[in-house]
Amino acid sequence: MAKHSVHGLGALQAEVMEIVWELGEATVAQVAERIGKRRRVTYTTVLVAMQKLDKKGWLRHHSAGRAYVYQPVRSREAAHTGVVRDILLNAFRGNPRLLLSHLLD
Template structure:
């Protein structure tokens, strides 16, 4: 599945719903966004509907309003973007090497731990720390 990067307002909506970890109405999202900048209720309602049609949000009726919640986690979204970026490379090993050359030690340790977990291996590899 190809994952398209979210637009600015789409990302603002999804960020709030991921952080809140509960269904929310468009009014709640609008009120929160409006703490930092002005956005129209109808604009957020339209974008939430688009995210629903794209399969990013599920919704259920609560009185006269829709309650929206994410279908996928932020981590699934990020992993999809990373997979797509790697898939665009002509030389995957070189792209992976360049990636690990620029990540922080903390990210390197997290990557090592993720690789060990995916393999079912509990022992750290040379140079990595135990998780």
């Protein structure tokens, strides 16, 4: 499982993103191999997850021979900043003072 939750993504998609951020770019086989060191996962499952991330705008790809190489569209920091922004807007009505007050209590 991914170390950090990435807003709007399932556990596998978040794990894929963490690996692609770490590597800078990766093929499906590379990601499947990394995940496979921790738990069982099929190539096809990783392929579908990466295709969905591509459609959602998290990844982009280019051809390299017979394989696609995927790259992140946004940085890890930008993705996690979006999570904080969503929490601020949804849980604290966009008011940073409410957030700070909650953290200090």
